[in-house]
Every structure is written in structure tokens, then in C-alpha cells.
Amino acid sequence: MLSAKSLFQEILDNDASFQLFCSIAASGESQGGWENGRIAALVPPSARALAPKIARHGADEDKHGRIFHALLRKRGLRPVEIPPETDYTMLLERHGIGLAHEKLAAERPLSEQDVITYLAHSRVTEQRASEQMDLLCRYFGDHPDVGRAVRMIAHDEDNHLAYCHEELLRLAHAGHGPLIQRVLRECALAEIRVHRDVSLAVMTRMGRILGWPRARAAALTAGIHAQYAYERLAGWRRMVSLTMPERRDALGGPAPAAAEFA
Template sequence: MLSARSLFQEIVDHDDSFQLFCSIAASGESQGGWENARIAALVPDSMRDLAPKITRHGADEDKHGRIFQALLRRRGLPAVPVPPETDYTMLLEQRGIGLTHEKLRRDEPLTEEDIVVYLAHSRVTEQRAADQMTMLVRHFGDHPDVGRAIRMISHDEDNHLSYCHEELLRLAREGHGRTIHRVLRESALAEIAIYRDVSLAVMDHMGRLLHWPTAKSAVLAAGIRGMYAYERFAGWHRMISLRLPERLGALSGAPTGVPGLA
């Protein structure tokens, strides 16, 4: 019987699939770290109070990248190139979601609207990350090799999501509500399609590495498409709602280290 637990266990147990999984994850987290660091450096003067929180967000993402690289080193495995069709961050940018890397490479201050776009886009992608990590903690939080790393990353992703909710609610009160609603909707609808495509691509690569039978690959692909159909019909709405989080000030203070992992 196929389940999230059995599927991930199979991926973790096989060196080649584990190597690809960690390489994809490390690349995405490191990219997020760079993006947040650049945004923090370019925050407009009117929003400088956000810079420390954005810096903390980026530091957390960098830490996550190092954690996945450390997991590879523990197994004696080098990182491998990320197939373009599995590069979630790159595909989002190609769809015009978030701030472009071209803009972030310039030494020009961002606008207030740019920061609103960044936070709204982050609210959507951090929901995905938090949900994925919650699922992994439920099934693998006590795993001897990856459990500690998963729990730590999950805690950080919950903080990131709380921060996005809190700051977007504040900005909505300050008059940015219309822009926030528009960007949230555009980001969510684009993200669910990209997540489907990336999931299909990742499962295709895993299937070849693990020599899955055609029937198993077909069932997994059908499940991914079924989830997309649900999200496209109704599920995407939960990715654009805003509520006051329990963790207020979640990104205040210095980032936590990871002794023994990264």
C-alpha cells in the first residue's frame, strides 16, 4: 500500500534518491537565503524596521540549506545538479511570481510595493513549506537520521509563516490591502500549478532511480494531479487567508544554530 511514510522511507533508504532529494532541498533553501539577504539589503527607508526580520528569514533558509548538505555528508554523498524541471524557485520566477533575480541583483532600493509583493508571495510558499514539514514530522520526526533536522526546519517554517501573516495584516491596515489580495491570489494559483509540475518531475526522477514499476508511477502521478484538482477547485483559498498568528514576533531576535548538523 502506498503512503507518504512508505514513499519517503523508500527515498531515504536509497543513496541515489536520498542524494537527489537533499540536493533539491539544499538548492532551494540556499536560493531562498540569497533572495532574503538581497531584499533585506534593498528595503526602502520607509520599511527599514522589516530589514532585521527579513535578514533572519534569510539566515534560517541558509541554515536549512546547510542542514541538507550535512545530511548528505553524513552518508558520504556529494550534492548533485538539480534538474531544471524540479527547480521550484526558478519556475516560480519564470511565472512572474515574487521579485525577479534581475531586480535583486541591482543596487537600487526596492519600493514599498515590492516588499508587499515579497511578503504576499512568501505567505503562499511558506504555507507549502510548513505543510510539507508538518507531514514529514508526523511520519519521520523520530527517524534516527533525519528526524532532528526535520523537526528543526519545521519549527522555522512555522515561524516564517507566522511572520508573513503578522506583517501582511499590519500592511493591510496601512492601506496595502488591495495589492496584498491581488498578489496572494495570483501567487497561489501559479504556485499550485508549479508545485504539481515539480512534484510530477521529482516523482519521475525518483521512479527511475528506484526502478518503480509503471503502475506505481502512474498511481503516484494520478495522486499528484488529484491533489492539484482539489487545490485548483477550492484548496488554494487557504493559502491566501490571513489571520493573527499565535507566534507574534516570530522572527525577532537572532537565528538559532544547529550544533552537530550544520
């Protein structure tokens, strides 16, 4: 039966597909860690109180990258170069979403509008990450090999999403509401297109590795297009709403001391 659980199980059970999956995930997390680290270093004086939280966000992303590399090492595998069409983070940047790497690589302080753009971009992408990790947690949270990693990352992604909600609401109450809603909508509509394109690219690669028959590949492709159609029609709205989270100050303070995942 074709299901999300059976699909992930098939990818998990094959060394080559697992290697590609973890390599793609590690690359995205590492890029996110670098981006947050640079933003924390460049925040303007008006947003200086946010710097430790942004740095904590980046530290979490770096940790996630190390976790995916550790999962590869446990299987005796090395990371592989990821195909450009599967690079979610860089494709978002090419669509003008978030802060450009060129700006982050410079030494000029960011503006308050840049901070809003960063938080709006993060609110949208962390929604996706939280949902995906929730799905993996539901199916593989008790898995002997990947369960601990899945639970750890899922907890962090929920914290990141809560932090984005809380900080954007604070800025909305300070008078930035119209700008926040505009940027959120732009980010959400771009993200669902990029997510569709990356999903198609990843599934094509996985299909080649796992030898999927044409009928199965066609069914998965149709499912990805159907999800995009729903998100384009109405589903994107879940990415732009703002609600005060139950987890308040989710990224306050330094990252908790814990043994490194291995």
C-alpha cells in the same frame, strides 16, 4: 501499501534517491537565503524596520541548505546537479511570481509594493513548506538519522509563516489590503501549478532511480493531478487567508545561538 510514509521511507533508504532529494531541497533553501539577504539589503526607508526580520528569514534558509548538505555528508554522499524541471524557486520566478533575480542583483532600493510582493510570495510558499515539513515531522520526527533536522526545519518554517501573516496584516491595516489580496491570489494560483509540475518531475526522476513499476508511477501521477485539481478548485484559498498567528514577532531579534547541525 502506497502511502506518503512508505514513499518517503523508500526515498530515504536509497542513496541515489536520498542524494537527489537533499540536493533539490538544499538548492531551494540556498536560493531562498540569497533572495532574502538581497531583499533585506534593498528595503526602502519606509520598510527599514523589516530588514532584520527579512535577514533572519534568509539566515534560516541558509541554515536549512547547510542541514541538507550535512545529511548528505553523513551518508558519504555529495550534492548532485538538480534537473531544471525540479527547480521550484526558479520556476516560480519564470512565472513572474515574487521578485526577479535581476531586480535583486541590482543596487536600486525596492519599493513598498515590492515588499508587499515579497511578503505575499513568502506567505504562499511558506504555507507549502510548513505543510510539507509537518508531514515529514509526523512520519520521521523521531528518525535516528533525519529526525533532528526535520524538527529543526519544521520549527523554522512555522516561524516564517507566522511572520508573513503578521506583517501582511499590519500592511493591510495600513491600507494595502486590496493589493495584498490580489497579489496573494496571483501567487497562490501560480504556485499550485508550479508545485504540480515540480512534483511530477521529481516523481519521474525518483521512479527511474527506484525502478517503480508502471502501475505505481501511474498511481502517483494520478494523485498529483488529483491534488492539483482540488487546489485549483478550492484548496488555494488556504494560501491567501490571513490570521493573526499565535507566534507573535516570530522573527524578531537575531537567530538564536545553537550548535550547527551535523
